[in-house]
Structures are given as C-alpha cells and as structure tokens.
Amino acid sequence: MISQLFTEAVLIGILTSGIRLATPYLFASIGEMFGQRSGVLNLGVEGMMLMGAFAAFYVTLTTGSPWLGLLASILVGTLMGLAMAVISVTFQAEQGISGIGVYLFGLGMSELLFKKMLGTVETVSGFRPLAIPVLSDIPIIGPILFQQSAMVYLAYLLVPVAWFVLYRTTFGLKIRAVGENPAAADSLGVSVKRTRYMTVTLGGALAGVAGASLSIALLNVFQQNLTSGIGFIAVALVYFGGWRPYGVLFGALLFSMVNALQLWIQALNIPIPFDASELLIMMPYVLTILVLMFSAGRVRKPSALGAIYERGT
Amino acid sequence: MTDLLPSGHPRIDHLEMRGITKRFPGVLASDHVDFDVRTGEVHALLGENGAGKSTLMRILYGLYQPDEGEIRLNGQVVSIQSPADAIRYGIGMIHQHFMLVPTLTVKENVALGLKSSRSFLTDLDKVAARIEQLAKLYSLDVDPDAVVWQLSVGQQQRVEIIKALYRGAALLILDEPTAVLTPQEVDEFFVILEQMKRDGHALIFISHKLHEVIQLCNRVTVLRDGRTIGTTKVEGTTKQQLAEMMVGRPAGLQPTKKPLDAHEVRLSVRNVEALNDRGRPALRGVSFDVRAGEIVGLAGVSGNGQRTLAEVIAGLRPATSGEVSLGGRNVTGLSPRRVMALGLSYIPEERMRDGMIREFTVAENIILREFDQPPYARSGFLNQAAIQRNSRELVNSFNVKTPSLETPAKNLSGGNIQKIILAREISRRPQVIVAAQPTRGLDIGATEYVHARLLEQRDQGTATLLISEDLDEILALADRILVICDGRIMGDVPRAEATAEKLGLLMAGVES
Numbered sequence: 001m002i003s004q005l006f007t008e009a010v011l012i013g014i015l016t017s018g019i020r021l022a023t024p025y026l027f028a029s030i031g032e033m034f035g036q037r038s039g040v041l042n043l044g045v046e047g048m049m050l051m052g053a054f055a056a057f058y059v060t061l062t063t064g065s066p067w068l069g070l071l072a073s074i075l076v077g078t079l080m081g082l083a084m085a086v087i088s089v090t091f092q093a094e095q096g097i098s099g100i101g102v103y104l105f106g107l108g109m110s111e112l113l114f115k116k117m118l119g120t121v122e123t124v125s126g127f128r129p130l131a132i133p134v135l136s137d138i139p140i141i142g143p144i145l146f147q148q149s150a151m152v153y154l155a156y157l158l159v160p161v162a163w164f165v166l167y168r169t170t171f172g173l174k175i176r177a178v179g180e181n182p183a184a185a186d187s188l189g190v191s192v193k194r195t196r197y198m199t200v201t202l203g204g205a206l207a208g209v210a211g212a213s214l215s216i217a218l219l220n221v222f223q224q225n226l227t228s229g230i231g232f233i234a235v236a237l238v239y240f241g242g243w244r245p246y247g248v249l250f251g252a253l254l255f256s257m258v259n260a261l262q263l264w265i266q267a268l269n270i271p272i273p274f275d276a277s278e279l280l281i282m283m284p285y286v287l288t289i290l291v292l293m294f295s296a297g298r299v300r301k302p303s304a305l306g307a308i309y310e311r312g313t
Numbered sequence: 314m315t316d317l318l319p320s321g322h323p324r325i326d327h328l329e330m331r332g333i334t335k336r337f338p339g340v341l342a343s344d345h346v347d348f349d350v351r352t353g354e355v356h357a358l359l360g361e362n363g364a365g366k367s368t369l370m371r372i373l374y375g376l377y378q379p380d381e382g383e384i385r386l387n388g389q390v391v392s393i394q395s396p397a398d399a400i401r402y403g404i405g406m407i408h409q410h411f412m413l414v415p416t417l418t419v420k421e422n423v424a425l426g427l428k429s430s431r432s433f434l435t436d437l438d439k440v441a442a443r444i445e446q447l448a449k450l451y452s453l454d455v456d457p458d459a460v461v462w463q464l465s466v467g468q469q470q471r472v473e474i475i476k477a478l479y480r481g482a483a484l485l486i487l488d489e490p491t492a493v494l495t496p497q498e499v500d501e502f503f504v505i506l507e508q509m510k511r512d513g514h515a516l517i518f519i520s521h522k523l524h525e526v527i528q529l530c531n532r533v534t535v536l537r538d539g540r541t542i543g544t545t546k547v548e549g550t551t552k553q554q555l556a557e558m559m560v561g562r563p564a565g566l567q568p569t570k571k572p573l574d575a576h577e578v579r580l581s582v583r584n585v586e587a588l589n590d591r592g593r594p595a596l597r598g599v600s601f602d603v604r605a606g607e608i609v610g611l612a613g614v615s616g617n618g619q620r621t622l623a624e625v626i627a628g629l630r631p632a633t634s635g636e637v638s639l640g641g642r643n644v645t646g647l648s649p650r651r652v653m654a655l656g657l658s659y660i661p662e663e664r665m666r667d668g669m670i671r672e673f674t675v676a677e678n679i680i681l682r683e684f685d686q687p688p689y690a691r692s693g694f695l696n697q698a699a700i701q702r703n704s705r706e707l708v709n710s711f712n713v714k715t716p717s718l719e720t721p722a723k724n725l726s727g728g729n730i731q732k733i734i735l736a737r738e739i740s741r742r743p744q745v746i747v748a749a750q751p752t753r754g755l756d757i758g759a760t761e762y763v764h765a766r767l768l769e770q771r772d773q774g775t776a777t778l779l780i781s782e783d784l785d786e787i788l789a790l791a792d793r794i795l796v797i798c799d800g801r802i803m804g805d806v807p808r809a810e811a812t813a814e815k816l817g818l819l820m821a822g823v824e825s
Contacts, residue, residue: 170429177414177425184412188426188476189397300416311376 004268005261008140014264015144018257019152020218024049024210024227025252026155028234029241030162031206033248036238037166038199039179039304040088043099045207046231047106048080052208053215054110057124057222058117066126066216070151073212074205080106081204085197092308103231111224121223126216127151151209151217158206162245175199179302182309192309207231236288242299254291258284319450322481324352324513325403326387328373333382335368342368344539345382350484355506355516357526357547360536361559361756362726366519369536370486373517374406375399405482407473409489415462420444422461423476440479447478452508467498474505484515491525492754495614496784496817503529521559521756523552524785535559560758568764571772573792576605578641579776580626580745585635587625595621597800598635603745608767608777610791612784614820618800619780620662623749626778627659628652640744653682656744660734660751662780664727668734671723675715676704678722679737711736712762728759735766746770749780764790784813798822 004010028045035042052073060069080102087098127149136146166172174195177185182192214230215222237255241247262280265272272280316324328350335343343365350356360366371377373384375393383390386402393399399406413422424440441457448455453471461469470490477485487506491499506529510516518530526533527547535542535558542558556564580603589595595618603609613619624630626637628649637645644652653659661667669678680689680700688699704718713732715725722730731751738746748767752760767790771777781787787794794811796803796819803819 168435169433170424170435171433173417173421173425173435176417177421180416181412181414183410184414184422185425187396187406187408187412189395189400190426303415 004270005264010264010268012140012143014257014260016147017260017263018253019144020148020256021259022252022256023152023155023213023218024230025234025237025256026158026249027206027210027213028231029237029248029252030158030245031203031210032235033162033238033241033243033245034166034175034199034206035196035203036305037179037243037302038175038196039182039302039307039309040085040196040200041095041099041235041306042081042084042088042102042200042203043096043232043235044080044084044102044106045099045203045210045234046227046229047103047110048077048084048204048207049211049214049227049231050106050110050225051080052077052211053226054113054211054222055208056212057215058113060126060216061118061122061124064125069126069216070209070212073208075208077205077208077211078201079204080208081201082197084204085200089193089196089200092310095306107225110226114222114224118222121221123220124216124222126220149217151213154209155213156249159245159249166245171198176302178309179304182304182307183311186309186311207234210234233285233288236292239301240288240292240295242295243302244299247299251288251291255284255288258287318483318514319512320447320478320481322403322483325483325515326352327385328387328404328484328515329385330369330373331383331385333369333372333379333384335365335372335377335379341539343372343379346536346539346541348534348541348544350515350517352483352513352515353510354531355510355518355529357518357520357530357533358536359520359523359526359533359555359559361521361758362728362754363538363756364536364559365539366536367488368539370406370488370517370519373399374404374486400480400482403481403483404486405477405480405484406486407470407477407488407490409492411469411473413461413469413472415460417461418457419455419459419461419464419472419475420457422472423457423479427480443479444475447475451475451478451512452505465498466493467495467501470494470498470502471505482514484517485509486517486519488519489521490518491520491522496813497821499525523555526555527552537561556757564757564761567789568761568768570768570790573607574772574774575607575792576774578602579605579639580747580778581636581638581641582622582626583636583638585622585625585637586633587621587630588633589618589621595800596625596632599797599800599802600635601795601802601805603776603778605744605776606771606774607792608771608779608790610787610794611778611780611797612787612794612816612820613782613797615782617797619749619782619797621800622797623659623662623747623778623780626652626747627657627661658738658741658743658746660731660738660746660748662749662753664730664734665723669722669730672721674719675708675713675722675725675733676700676718678733679704679707682737682741707736707740708733711766726759728755728762731755731759731763735763739766739770743770743775746775746777747780748777750782751779752781752783752786760786784816787816788813796820 028049032042032045055076056069056073059072060066084102087093088095129147129149132146136142174190178192178195186192214226237248237251240251262283265280266277318324330348333343333346346369358366372379375395375398391402420437420441423444424435424437430436430439444457453475455471455475494502506516520526530547532544533547534544583600585596585599587596611619625632628647632645636643639655639657644655683689688696690696711732713729752763767777779790792808794806796816798820
C-alpha cells in the first residue's frame with residue numbers, strides 16, 4: 001500500500017537513489033550548459049554519452065581500473081566534442097541537425113563496438129560506494145549524501161566549479177559574451193571560434209564522463225542504447241535550469257527524485273491504477289514537460305544560441 | 314600640450330591612408346582612396362550608403378585587408394591585420410550598432426577580451442575603478458555595475474567610448490554615432506566629442522547628416538562610389554556644397570511644396586487606446602484627423618506610441634477602445650486585409666521585417682499586396698505575364714536599381730527596398746497613406762526621392778500621416794504637426810507656427 005512509502009528506510013532509500021540517479025544528468029547538463037552559453041546547441045550529447053559509457057566500460061573490464069575507464073571516457077568524449085565543434089563551428093552546419101547526426105553516430109558506433117568487442121552483456125566492478133569518514137555516520141543525512149561513489153561526489157562538485165568558471169574567470173566572461181553577442185566579443189579580440197571549440201569540446205568530455213557514470217558507477221553494465229534518452233533529458237534540463245549551474249542542479253535533482261520515487265513504487269509492488277507501470281515510468285518526463293511549460297519565458301536563453309557567427313554579417 | 318592624452322596613453326599625431334583599394338567579388342568598394350586625420354581634429358567621412366565609408370573604416374580597424382595602399386601612423390607604415398592590432402596602435406571604433414553584450418554589466422563589457430591582472434580570474438573591481446577614473450576625466454557619466462540592457466542608448470554609447478579609451482584609443486572611429494540618439498542626446502554627445510578633440514584625440518566622424526558635420530567637424534572628406542571626391546575644410550562650406558559633392562548633382566535643397574489644398578477628412582482617429590507588445594498602455598486616448606490633400610506629421614521621441622498607432626490604424630493591432638475611420642467608415646477591428654482594401658496604404662517602420670519578404674524576388678514583393686487579384690491572379694493561378702509586365706513597369710517608374718526582377722529583395726540596398734514598397738503602396742492609388750519612418754537609414758538621393766513621391770501624393774489629394782523621429786523631415790513635408798509623448802497627443806501645430814524648439818518641448822512632454 002501507499003503507506004509502505006512512508007517508512008524511514010524507504011524514504012532514505014528514495015533520497016539516496018535520487019541523489020545517485022542525478023549523476024549522469026549533472027555531468028551531461030553542465031557540459032551542455034557551457035556549450036549553450038557560448039551559443040552552440042549540441043543535441044549529440046546522447047551519442048557522446050554512449051561512446052563514453054562504452055569506452056569506460058571496456059577499459060574498466062580489461063584493465064580492472066575504473067579510473068582508467070573514466071580517463072578513457074574523457075578521451076572519447078573529448079574527441080566526440082571536437083567532432084561536433086568541427087561540424088558546427090568550422091563547417092557551420094545547422095546545429096540541431098548535426099547534433100542528431102552525432103547522436104546517431106554514437107548510437108550506432110557504440111552498438112557496433114559492443115557486438116564486436118564484447119558480444120554479451122557483462123558486469124564490471126566499477127566505482128564502489130565510498131563512505132566519507134565522520135560525515136557518513138550522521139543519521140539519515142549520512143547514508144543519503146555521504147555513502148555514494150566517487151563519481152557521484154564529482155558530479156556535485158562540478159556544480160560550484162562550473163559556477164565559478166562561468167562567473168569568476170575571464171574564460172567564463174568570454175563564454176557568456178560569445179553566447180549573447182558574438183560580434184561584440186569578436187570586436188574586442190575574443191575569438192568566437194576558439195571559445196566555442198573549447199566549450200563544445202568540454203561539453204563532449206563531460207558527456208563522456210556522464211556515460212561512464214552509468215556504465216562503471218551506477219549500473220556497472222554496458223548494453224545497446226544504455227543511456228535510453230538521458231542525454232536528451234540533459235539537454236532539456238539546461239533549459240529547465242535557465243542556463244545556470246544551480247538551476248541545472250535543481251532540475252537534475254527534481255527529475256531524479258521523481259524517478260527514484262517511481263522506481264521504489266515499482267520495487268515495493270505498490271498497486272497502481274490500471275496496472276500500468278508505464279504511467280509511473282512516464283512521471284519524471286511528464287513533470288519535466290510541465291515545468292518547462294510553466295517556466296517558459298521566465299529566463300532568457302543566450303541570444304546567439306543556435307546562430308552561426310561569421311565576421312561582418 | 315604634452316604628448317599624452319588624459320587617459321595616459323600616447324597621442325596619434327597623424328594617421329594617413331594612402332591609395333587604399335579594396336575589391337569584393339563584382340564590386341570595387343574602395344578605389345585608391347586617400348584619407349588622413351590629425352590629433353585634435355574631427356574629420357568627417359561623408360558619403361551616401363555604399364560610397365565606401367564603412368569599407369574604408371573597416372580596413373583601418375583591421376576587419377578587412379586592403380588589396381592596395383598603405384596606412385601610415387605618425388609617418389610609419391603599419392599593417393593592421395585584426396581589431397586587436399588596431400587597438401594596439403591606439404585605434405578604437407564605435408560601431409553604429411553597439412558592440413555591447415546586453416546581459417553583462419558595464420565593467421564586464423569593458424573587461425571582455427582584456428588580460429586580467431589576476432591571470433585566469435576576472436579583476437572586475439580594478440576595472441571598475443579605472444572606469445570611474447576615465448569617466449571623471451572625460452565627463453562620461455556611467456555606473457560600472459549597471460547591466461547594459463537597462464541603460465539608455467545614450468548611456469550605452471558612453472560605455473562604448475569608455476571601452477575604447479580603456480584600451481588606449483587615441484583615434485576614435487565613430488560610425489554614424491548619432492543615428493540612434495535623440496536631439497538632446499546628440500547635444501550631450503557633441504560636448505563630449507568637443508572635449509576629446511581639445512584633449513588631443515583624433516576623431517573620425519562617419520555620417521550623412523550634413524548639419525552635424527558642419528556643427529562638429531574641422532575637415533570633411535567626401536566619398537562617392539568608392540572614390541575620394543575631395544577633402545575640404547568645413548569652415549566656409551555650405552550644406553548644399555557638401556550635398557552636391559556627395560550625390561554628384563545639385564541636391565540637399567528643401568523640396569518645393571505647393572500651397573495646401575485640403576479637402577474632406579479621410580482618416581479619423583478618435584480616443585484610441587491600445588497596448589504595446591509588453592501589454593502596457595501605449596496609446597492613451599489619441600484623437601486626430603487627416604484630410605485629403607494634406608500631410609500630417611507625427612513627431613515624437615522613439616517609443617512613445619508611434620509604432621502602436623501605425624499598427625492600430627493598419628489593423629495589425631487591436632485598439633482596446635476608441636475608433637478609427639477611413640473615408641467616413643468605421644474600420645476599427647477589421648483585418649489588415651480589409652483595411653487595405655478600403656484604401657489604406659501602409660509603409661511600415663521596419664521595412665525589412667514588415668514591409669517585405671526578404672527571400673522573395675523583387676517582382677513577388679511588388680505584387681505582395683494584391684497577388685491574388687486580377688491581373689496578377691485568376692481563379693487561383695498566378696498570371697506570370699501580367700506580374701512581369703506590371704512589376705517591370707513599376708521598377709522603371711520608381712527607379713528601382715535591381716539586376717533583375719528575379720533578384721531576391723534582400724540583395725538590394727535600403728533605398729531600393731523602400732522604392733519597391735513605395736511602388737507597391739502608391740501604385741494602388743490609396744485614399745490614405747500611413748508612412749512610418751519612411752526615410753530612416755536611407756541616403757540623400759533615396760530620401761529626396763521618397764519625399765518627392767509623398768509630396769506628389771499629397772498634391773494628388775491623398776491624405777498622408779507621416780510618422781517620423783526626424784524633425785527635419787517633418788518640418789520639410791508636413792502641413793500640420795502632431796506631437797506624441799507617452800501615448801498622448803501633446804499638441805497639434807500648423808507648419809507655419811512650428812519650430813524645432815517648440816516641437817522639442819512638446820516631444821519632451823511639456824504642455825504648451
């Protein structure tokens with residue numbers, strides 16, 4: 001029954017999973033946020049995540065070291081990001097379409113590599129929960145926040161770091177200027193192309209890490225289409241979060257908490273109307289759409305988002 | 314005088330551009346142009362649109378590379394490969410469309426692209442202190458912490474100047490700097506420029522407003538079709554002489570007007586109220602009449618309800634109360650199509666956005682209003698022969714310069730685009746014309762052409778409402794002048810009694 005949800009153990013369970021589940025969204029969304037703040041919409045996040053997830057999984061499986069796996073995902077993500085930058089910044093292809101191309105490439109390529117190099121679904125021992133001394137002993141909060149894996153901590157650490165980079169460094173100032181008025185930035189000697197290359201490549205690296213967080217930390221498996229839409233939700237969360245690091249954090253947490261809730265409802269076999277567990281699975285997505293609907297127009301998106309910049313036009 | 318400017322940077326005593334030639338595919342934009350500017354002078358660069366002013370200045374600022382010619386700075390030949398090079402040589406540019414990031418603060422805009430004293434961290438406090446110092450030295454009142462989009466246009470221009478001074482600009486290129494300012498802001502701006510001139514800056518003033526050139530500048534170089542027509546001292550030169558140099562034929566004269574012969578009321582606006590795009594009241598009980606055979610000018614500072622009024626009359630925006638009548642018939646709430654069919658012609662303010670379809674051809678834009686009616690269409694089929702014939706006729710009679718009827722409209726100059734709109738709107742023999750900012754951004758030749766056509770319509774008995782922010786234009790054409798401020802008509806002044814001062818006060822909202 002529904003009252004099953006309201007035991008301390010279950011509530012802690014839901015919150016712990018919620019915190020955990022936000023990990024890939026945080027990596028991917030923060031990375032995407034950098035690209036979008038500089039004016040590049042990268043819809044290829046999902047494909048980059050898949051490639052990153054495979055690379056991390058394969059390297060961890062063969063070397064036994066999740067850290068090497070993480071490194072591999074960063075390398076592969078960086079390359080994917082670089083490819084997206086070449087396509088959309090240098091060759092000035094329509095960003096939405098080229099992003100979908102990059103996604104389809106990542107989807108197909110990771111599946112091909114999976115079949116050729118693994119063949120079957122295996123598990124790997126990835127990042128283990130890492131209890132932080134003292135803090136993890138605090139009742140309730142301890143198990144929720146401080147008995148997670150290194151990847152989870154990294155994801156949350158990324159939020160203030162991203163904020164600092166965006167608002168306190170010259171690089172961040174360039175990013176914000178290039179995404180709002182590239183002509184102005186260009187007239188002051190800021191290279192629009194170099195700035196966008198850096199953000200899109202960074203976004204790719206973080207998308208790769210997001211993939212790794214699935215394959216070697218949260219799930220410890222790799223299979224075809226492992227990410228199943230997380231990369232696209234991550235793009236939506238950037239809008240949801242108003243292109244701000246803490247907004248993205250809020251969005252990722254809200255989404256993941258609702259997701260955790262529905263997973264626990266399923267796990268506890270709580271009866272649902274019409275026996276439709278699909279309705280439950282839809283919950284986080286419906287919620288995202290609702291929040292996007294009602295928050296539309298609340299914050300302005302970067303003015304140059306999606307626009308190709310060429311000097312003198 | 315020392316060799317340093319108040320900003321602490323060295324002066325540029327003399328900058329010369331010699332024999333500058335720049336070719337673009339199919340166009341010779343600059344043809345062996347000579348130009349020079351010295352410390353302590355304002356040198357005007359005058360010319361029609363397309364005369365090559367911008368190309369020349371873009372070369373000086375490193376945005377383009379010349380195909381021939383050289384730039385000498387204090388006698389030394391220099392190579393300016395990029396804006397960064399230009400900035401290093403002490404050259405700054407204030408672009409016509411401000412190069413500011415609206416979502417950033419003033420200090421962030423100034424700091425952008427500069428090396429920070431804290432390596433990869435921003436040093437905005439230091440930047441702010443230096444901005445305040447420069448603001449004091451040059452009497453440029455600016456708050457470093459303000460976010461740019463909240464500033465007025467005049468303030469934003471000051472930010473642009475500070476940006477250039479901060480980077481050590483000794484020479485400033487001002488690209489049509491007054492185009493976006495109100496008359497009061499222009500006066501304040503000129504005071505600043507006068508001071509910079511006295512302090513030893515070299516200023517290049519690009520404009521096609523002759524009275525400003527005469528008021529502010531020491532020397533003037535006139536360009537036409539990419540060539541230098543001549544350089545002359547401003548002192549002792551008249552507006553007419555400059556206009557003739559610019560256009561290459563007698564120009565710049567006041568259009569001659571026949572005596573007013575007004576008849577019945579054609580357009581009547583009664584107690585109209587309406588909201589703007591943001592849902593705020595933009596018109597607060599506007600009433601006036603326009604009669605056949607007269608031009609009524611609507612003067613006012615930008616953003617006081619002019620655009621809303623034009624859109625309400627054209628049926629593009631609903632009135633929340635009040636009534637608009639056309640030829641005695643109430644047209645309030647009718648669709649634009651119905652209003653136009655009843656004899657209204659509309660020349661919209663944003664000609665590229667509302668006046669035409671950029672990607673469509675010249676011919677398609679000419680028939681845009683009546684494309685589905687004979688002779689252009691029958692039973693739903695376009696009659697290409699009639700379209701070609703009529704649009705060719707109109708292109709010829711309105712002097713539209715276009716490679717062909719099939720050229721996309723976006724490839725034409727602003728003046729030719731406005732001629733296409735005029736051709737479409739006037740050839741319908743309208744009862745009433747609403748012309749909003751009909752010459753904004755047009756050169757002298759095109760402006761004179763538009764004015765002549767509007768006066769011709771007046772003499773033929775059309776009722777015209779001329780909405781303009783250019784007082785000179787209103788004074789030249791209108792028989793009667795309405796002044797709008799904050800959505801209210803502040804005054805209705807016959808032309809004979811109108812002076813710039815009187816209208817200026819009404820525009821500022823001072824009751825007469």
